Amino acid sequence: MTRRNAAALLASAALGRAAAPPLWTLKSPQATVAFDLRGGSLVDFRLAGNNVNPFNWVQNVEAKVEPLRGHFVCCDRWGAPSDAEAARGVPYHGEAPRVLWKATGPRSLSAHLPLANFTIERDCDLAGDTLHVRERVTNRNPTGRVYNIVQHPTIAPPFLDEKTFVDANAGLGFAQTTPDQAPLAWPRAHSADLRRLTNDPLPNVVSYIVEGDTGWVTAASPTAGLVLGYLWKTSDYPWLNIWRDVANGRPAARGLEFGSTGLHQPYPELIRRGKMLGRPLVAFLDAGQTVERSYSLFLRALPAQATRITGVSRRGARIEFQSA
Numbered sequence: 001m002t003r004r005n006a007a008a009l010l011a012s013a014a015l016g017r018a019a020a021p022p023l024w025t026l027k028s029p030q031a032t033v034a035f036d037l038r039g040g041s042l043v044d045f046r047l048a049g050n051n052v053n054p055f056n057w058v059q060n061v062e063a064k065v066e067p068l069r070g071h072f073v074c075c076d077r078w079g080a081p082s083d084a085e086a087a088r089g090v091p092y093h094g095e096a097p098r099v100l101w102k103a104t105g106p107r108s109l110s111a112h113l114p115l116a117n118f119t120i121e122r123d124c125d126l127a128g129d130t131l132h133v134r135e136r137v138t139n140r141n142p143t144g145r146v147y148n149i150v151q152h153p154t155i156a157p158p159f160l161d162e163k164t165f166v167d168a169n170a171g172l173g174f175a176q177t178t179p180d181q182a183p184l185a186w187p188r189a190h191s192a193d194l195r196r197l198t199n200d201p202l203p204n205v206v207s208y209i210v211e212g213d214t215g216w217v218t219a220a221s222p223t224a225g226l227v228l229g230y231l232w233k234t235s236d237y238p239w240l241n242i243w244r245d246v247a248n249g250r251p252a253a254r255g256l257e258f259g260s261t262g263l264h265q266p267y268p269e270l271i272r273r274g275k276m277l278g279r280p281l282v283a284f285l286d287a288g289q290t291v292e293r294s295y296s297l298f299l300r301a302l303p304a305q306a307t308r309i310t311g312v313s314r315r316g317a318r319i320e321f322q323s324a
Contacts, residue, residue, distance in 0.1 A: 024103050026126040031299060033124075033131055036069065040101035040111055040122070042153075043070035045228075045299050047129060052224040054299065057156035057253050071153035072097035075137065076116040078150040078241075078257075079264040090115055093152070117141045118285075130298040130319050136290050144286040146267060150241065150259025151295060153230065159221045160251050165195050167309040168217040170240045172277055173208030176264045183277065184208075194242050197254060201246040205255075207262035208242070209277045210234045216312035217256045218321065220302050227302040231312050231319055232258055232295035238279045258295070 023034040023043070034044035044053050055070035074093040081090035091098050095113040104110045109122045117140045125132040137149060155164075170186035187194040189206040217240055218229040239262035243255030260283045263270055270281040285291060298319045306323035313320055 028126045030128040037101045039097040041070040041072040052159050054155045054159040054228045057154045074150040074152050076147040078148050078261050082266040127317050129300050132296045134294045136292045138290040139285040146282045147285050148261040153256045155219050155254050159224050161223050162198050164221045166219050169211050170208035171211045175203035176205040197244050197251045199249045201244045205243045208240045209279050210240050218309040225302050228299050229312050230297045236293040
């Protein structure tokens, strides 16, 4: 990458801070969602009559780029670049959450990733309290290349507190700090129970394979009286990655990340390993190729006595959950 390209990327981030593009909003009688064009993040999801926003999270990072926030998409990678890539301006979690997005229609957004030379097109349909999202990634390069894409929803207070519980149809997994130890079984991560977060964030990133044809994860807040849920095809996203953070002894953030990889390492290590727990760690996008993936999320009232979400399923355009 040339110095000119690196300068262009930083200028794009600086423009995002200076120009402060307006939020891009969709509304239904039941809910409102809003995306920040600085990074394309879903930063607000509220039900009519309930003012609690699960995506009330902003990470203050290095001053030269936009902070990560809400539900953003990691593309063309998840986690850190290699040392050589970092020296040439490749950012953590890829360019998608760092560049300006633009509205291309009443229900669509897009972004160009200048270093990766990828484009992302996103179509959104808000049906009542459920948001359906389709994303297409296109490789504009004359050669094919490996890449990853990970959806990075992050919940925060006031939706998140010590009473919030997380459920999923996850299977075996591993902590990022000890990937070669004996597999863990959801929701256990050594001594931690990942269904809840109190004052123990360790291990703070744990990855699991997802069971079945569809994957789902939910976060339920008895305090807010709400349940947030995601549903996706495991052929699109075979991994669920749980990230947790505590500040001043209180829950500060929980990442409910689902994606094409489960190992938080630069590409040389992902390629060396190839697979873990029988699932691939990288995807490949050929020259000029476009790949589409989709997912749905809902925000709904939590039944008063619910202590566990036992399943999430699709019936037409409606996403339903079961609780106990």
